[in-house]
Amino acid sequence: MAGNITFTMIKPDATTAGNTGKILDKIIEAGFTIKAMKWTKLSKEEAGRFYAVHSERPFFGELVEYMTSGPIVAAILEKDNAVEDFRTLIGATDPQKAAEGTIRRMFAQSIAANAVHGSDSDENALIEGAFYFSSREHA
Ligand code: IDP
Numbered sequence: 001m002a003g004n005i006t007f008t009m010i011k012p013d014a015t016t017a018g019n020t021g022k023i024l025d026k027i028i029e030a031g032f033t034i035k036a037m038k039w040t041k042l043s044k045e046e047a048g049r050f051y052a053v054h055s056e057r058p059f060f061g062e063l064v065e066y067m068t069s070g071p072i073v074a075a076i077l078e079k080d081n082a083v084e085d086f087r088t089l090i091g092a093t094d095p096q097k098a099a100e101g102t103i104r105r106m107f108a109q110s111i112a113a114n115a116v117h118g119s120d121s122d123e124n125a126l127i128e129g130a131f132y133f134s135s136r137e138h139a
């Protein structure tokens with residue numbers, strides 16, 4: 001059975017462009033409830049650890065640079081079928097391939113600076129949420 005928790009980050013291109021509020025509106029309108037939320041900035045070490053699964057990919061250095069270039073908003077979200085529904089809401093990694101109406105289609109700059117993160121599995125949603133929040137911080 002699919003879980004009801006996912007994890008997101010609003011990425012530096014979107015926070016810096018002033019799109020945080022518009023993106024949060026889209027997320028809430030789509031039926032997600034915010035369980036925890038934090039405006040923060042990643043260190044290089046933290047960004048590298050968060051994206052460790054991509055450490056062998058050619059874009060890893062670029063990804064760490066980008067994710068530390070400005071503030072991010074980290075949040076734990078709740079909804080039925082959360083992981084899959086959130087991936088549908090944000091659209092494809094490459095905004096040029098993302099469907100009309102998706103958050104990445106509307107707000108992303110490029111495949112790297114693509115406005116939002118969304119967990120890819122129930123297991124990773126829990127791991128990624130725990131990266132930023134203690135269980136005490138989930139409302
Ligand atoms: P996802 O965020 O849609 O799950 P992943 O393949 O997990 O995509 O990649 C993680 C992040 O790495 C992407 O969201 C994007 O910011 C960055 N990224 C992915 N592919 C590329 C690329 O080809 N060039 C530059 N950055 C990339």
Ligand code: MG
Pocket residue numbers: 118120
């Ligand atoms: Mg991914």
